[in-house]
Amino acid sequence: KRLGNFFMSEFNIQLKNCNSIENGSIKIIENSLNIKYAINGTGKSTSSKAIEYAVNDKNNATSDLLKLKPFKYRNESDTNNPKVIGIETISSIAVFNEDYVNQIVLQPNDVLKNSFDIFINNDDYKNGMSEINELIIEISKTFDENQDIEIMLNDLNELLQSFGNAKGLSKSSIFFKGVGKGNLVENIPEELVVYKDFIQNEKNITWLKWQMSGKDYLDISSCCPFCTSSDIEEKKETILTVEKKYDSKLIEHLNKVIQTVSKLKAYFTQDTYDNIISISKNVDGLKKEEENFLLEIKEQVNTLIDKLINIKRLGFQSLKDFDKVDTIIKDLKINIEYINHLNTETTSQKINKINDSLESILQKSGQLQGKVRLQKIRIEETIKTYKDEINDFLKYAGYNYSVNIEEDVSKQTYSMKLKHNDFIDSNIDNARNHLSYGEKNAFALILFMYDVLKNNQQLIILDDPISSFDKNKKFAIIEKLFRGDNSFKNKTVLMLTHDFEPIVDIILHHSDIFNVVKPNAYFLENIDGILSEKSISKNDIKTFLEIAQENILSLDEQINKLIYLRRLNEVTNNKGLVYQLLSNIFHKREVPKYQSSTEDRDMTETEINDASEEIKNSINEPFVYSVCFQNINDNNELIRLYEKTTNNYEKLQIYRVLNNNNHNNRTIRKFINETFHIENDYIYQLNPCVYQTVPNYIIKECDKDIEIIKQTSN
Numbered sequence: 001k002r003l004g005n006f007f008m009s010e011f012n013i014q015l016k017n018c019n020s021i022e023n024g025s026i027k028i029i030e031n032s033l034n035i036k037y038a039i040n041g042t043g044k045s046t047s048s049k050a051i052e053y054a055v056n057d058k059n060n061a062t063s064d065l066l067k068l069k070p071f072k073y074r075n076e077s078d079t080n081n082p083k084v085i086g087i088e089t090i091s092s093i094a095v096f097n098e099d100y101v102n103q104i105v106l107q108p109n110d111v112l113k114n115s116f117d118i119f120i121n122n123d124d125y126k127n128g129m130s131e132i133n134e135l136i137i138e139i140s141k142t143f144d145e146n147q148d149i150e151i152m153l154n155d156l157n158e159l160l161q162s163f164g165n166a167k168g169l170s171k172s173s174i175f176f177k178g179v180g181k182g183n184l185v186e187n188i189p190e191e192l193v194v195y196k197d198f199i200q201n202e203k204n205i206t207w208l209k210w211q212m213s214g215k216d217y218l219d220i221s222s223c224c225p226f227c228t229s230s231d232i233e234e235k236k237e238t239i240l241t242v243e244k245k246y247d248s249k250l251i252e253h254l255n256k257v258i259q260t261v262s263k264l265k266a267y268f269t270q271d272t273y274d275n276i277i278s279i280s281k282n283v284d285g286l287k288k289e290e291e292n293f294l295l296e297i298k299e300q301v302n303t304l305i306d307k308l309i310n311i312k313r314l315g316f317q318s319l320k321d322f323d324k325v326d327t328i329i330k331d332l333k334i335n336i337e338y339i340n341h342l343n344t345e346t347t348s349q350k351i352n353k354i355n356d357s358l359e360s361i362l363q364k365s366g367q368l369q370g371k372v373r374l375q376k377i378r379i380e381e382t383i384k385t386y387k388d389e390i391n392d393f394l395k396y397a398g399y400n401y402s403v404n405i406e407e408d409v410s411k412q413t414y415s416m417k418l419k420h421n422d423f424i425d426s427n428i429d430n431a432r433n434h435l436s437y438g439e440k441n442a443f444a445l446i447l448f449m450y451d452v453l454k455n456n457q458q459l460i461i462l463d464d465p466i467s468s469f470d471k472n473k474k475f476a477i478i479e480k481l482f483r484g485d486n487s488f489k490n491k492t493v494l495m496l497t498h499d500f501e502p503i504v505d506i507i508l509h510h511s512d513i514f515n516v517v518k519p520n521a522y523f524l525e526n527i528d529g530i531l532s533e534k535s536i537s538k539n540d541i542k543t544f545l546e547i548a549q550e551n552i553l554s555l556d557e558q559i560n561k562l563i564y565l566r567r568l569n570e571v572t573n574n575k576g577l578v579y580q581l582l583s584n585i586f587h588k589r590e591v592p593k594y595q596s597s598t599e600d601r602d603m604t605e606t607e608i609n610d611a612s613e614e615i616k617n618s619i620n621e622p623f624v625y626s627v628c629f630q631n632i633n634d635n636n637e638l639i640r641l642y643e644k645t646t647n648n649y650e651k652l653q654i655y656r657v658l659n660n661n662n663h664n665n666r667t668i669r670k671f672i673n674e675t676f677h678i679e680n681d682y683i684y685q686l687n688p689c690v691y692q693t694v695p696n697y698i699i700k701e702c703d704k705d706i707e708i709i710k711q712t713s714n
Contacts, residue, residue: 011459013086015531018068019046024531026524028459030492033482033517036533037503038524043531044496047524048095048463051494054084055093055459090459094452097463101441120379128375132316135368138357139314149350153308155263156301162260163298266346272297300339307334311354314361319372326365333358441465449481449488460488462495466502475505482506482517489516508541544571552619555650557641559632561619562586563653577603577611578618581625586657588633592625632657635713642706655702658709 011028015021021043028034038044046068053064065082073080133140143149261268261276268276276297279290310318311332319325334351336343361368383405404417417427445465452460466474482488495502503521506514521536542550548568555561566582569575575596580603584592592603603611608625616623631637638658645651 011086011090013051013084015047015050016083016085017070017073017080018050018065018082018084019043019070020526020529021046021050021531022070022529024526026494026531026533027522028492028494029518029520031490031518033488033493033495033506033514033519035495035497035503035506035519035521035536036524037497037500037521037536038526040498042524042526044498044524045097045463047531048097048461048494048496050082050084051087051459051461052093052095054087055090058087059091092455092457093459093461094448094455094457095461095463096445096448096465097461100448120382124378124382125375128371128378129316132319132368132371132375135364135371136314136361138360139311139354142353142357143312146350146353149308149354152264152267152347152350153305155260156267156305159260159264160298160301160305162256163294267342267344269341269344272341297341300341304334304339304342307332308354311358316372316375319368320376325369325372326362329358329362329365445477445481449486452488452491453486458492460491460493462493462497464497464499465495467497467499474499474501478502478505479513482514493517503536504541507536507538511538557645557650558619558621558623558628559638559641559657560650560653561621562615562628563657565615565618577607578614581608581611581615585625585628585632588629590629635709639706639710639713642702651702655706659705 009030011030013026013028015024015026018024020041024043024047026036026047036044036047050065050068053067057063057065065084068082070080258277261273265273275293279294314329314332319328322328333355336348336351339347387403387405404419406417419427445462466477480487482493497503506517506519507521511519522533523536524531524533545568548564548571551564552561552568555564562582562585566579566586569579569582577594580594581592583595584603592608594601594603594607612623612625635658638654642651642654642658645654
């Protein structure tokens with residue numbers, strides 16, 4: 001599999017006769033986060049154990065995989081044994097599951113690695129940051145009130161990027177590609193001078209693409225494919241020469257370079273600007289002295305950019321480790337005299353404003369130094385506050401233990417230590433026996449990560465790792481696991497979960513920050529022992545409103561469309577005429593009623609017509625109440641629809657309409673009713689008409705009732 005510029009291999013794992021899985025397949029892409037989402041009972045833990053046992057059996061000549069032999073084959077000794085295919089090249093494996101949590105011993109330094117976000121970054125910390133930022137507000141004001149400084153910075157960055165990331169002038173850079181081999185826009189080959197107006201026009205790239213596409217038709221006829229008014233034979237060689245001499249992409253690079261330099265004209269000295277333009281027009285490409293000249297410009301541009309960025313970032317983090325704030329501020333001042341290529345009146349005006357802002361801050365450096373010092377004290381007090389609160393909890397809960405939050409100076413972070421009150425000067429060695437279930441899981445998961453990184457296992461399996469955490473902890477733990485320097489980034493990870501929220505965070509909301517782990521998500525389903533998976537992309541994760549609107553237009557049966565339309569009106573609290581008329585349909589009333597907290601009456605003919613017209617427009621097909629009423633009261637029609645559909649969700653909707661009395665089992669009845677209404681829907685979800693989120697055993701119960709109804713009808 002190709003991802004960007006990298007070729008990625010994958011494991012195609014086949015599972016056979018493993019507990020409830022008779023046959024199934026799971027794909028795991030190497031060096032990526034593979035998320036497998038499934039409802040309970042699908043076989044997530046079985047899949048995890050099967051892969052783990054198979055790898056360990058291969059490495060250790062054991063037979064643990066036999067533990068997963070299905071119960072129905074228990075009396076068979078040599079047939080229908082569990083089998084896992086596709087793990088032959090997996091040399092080592094690490095699995096995080098409940099067994100690991102129950103066995104792990106938490107080390108003192110690994111109790112908690114996310115202490116800063118949980119304990120330090122509170123309102124007092126934010127207020128302290130605001131006070132510091134208020135003292136350096138001149139910097140932000142200078143940038144905010146002088147947008148041309150930001151524009152200059154962006155243009156300088158664009159120019160710097162055109163030089164490439166290499167120390168020298170990279171041959172893969174836009175600048176080198178544009179001018180490195182000579183400027184063919186300014187220096188048109190003699191045989192192509194006839195095209196001068198086109199080549200030197202501002203739309204030259206578009207023209208080149210058009211011209212090169214047109215050449216494909218030269219051999220169809222002797223007439224010109226562009227104008228059909230002349231014999232093309234004599235000009236064919238000239239036409240074909242354009243493609244030989246010109247590359248539209250290189251011309252695009254050249255145009256971009258010249259455009260960027262032109263935008264910076266006011267910031268370059270006249271000589272510097274003229275020289276850059278002259279170099280860009282060379283016919284023979286770059287000479288060594290010209291390349292050195294450009295590198296000198298690159299270095300000065302880089303210096304100015306670094307200065308400007310450091311000035312913009314001036315704040316607590318850049319000042320907290322220094323005893324003298326005034327020294328830092330003085331070092332940030334820009335001396336344009338030593339950036340001679342950019343030493344113009346326009347540049348100086350911008351730099352002078354920034355230097356004036358720094359000078360203004362310098363006048364308050366003593367006060368700023370005090371605020372920075374106060375913020376450090378505030379952090380210490382915050383630590384003490386949380387430490388006291390937690391210790392009070394432990395004390396009054398009857399535990400003879402206490403915690404302390406200590407700074408790790410080398411890592412510029414904070415971590416929590418657990419201590420025995422009888423040995424307050426040392427950390428305990430066996431923290432897991434003294435922690436709650438949720439704390440133990442969190443600490444064990446972080447320790448598991450370090451354990452895996454240390455031993456460099458090839459495949460990492462996380463079996464439902466974060467479902468026990470509350471919402472604000474989930475994201476912090478996921479980020480720690482997959483984004484830090486010491487994390488599962490670039491590792492092969494299989495994460496099995498019945499919690500949809502991590503997929504929403506990683507694939508939808510924060511895909512930009514989680515792209516480093518190359519995540520891919522799949523929905524697992526198990527139908528009568530056959531395990532399969534379906535990909536989940538960013539576009540598959542939708543709000544209920546999006547799903548309802550999509551299904552109203554895409555489903556091919558009107559009843560299902562009307563169910564979604566009713567739910568859409570219900571969830572948006574739009575209980576007007578459309579909602580009233582739809583409710584009458586599903587309550588199977590021949591004469592529609594208008595029911596509210598203040599009214600209970602028959603709907604008027606005008607109300608029925610208005611609502612019907614709006615429904616017709618919403619579902620994009622004809623709607624007549626009387627016809628729909630007849631269909632929804634026709635058991636044979638509903639049974640036909642039920643048996644026609646292959647999607648569990650649609651089956652459930654039709655069953656609910658067909659059987660108003662619902663199932664006689666309270667558990668099944670609750671599931672059906674809550675799927676039909678909106679009480680337990682997630683804000684974000686998968687389209688249940690695409691992914692089988694309704695358990696198959698529910699449908700089997702509905703199937704039984706349908707058979708009874710069919711027999712009764714016959």
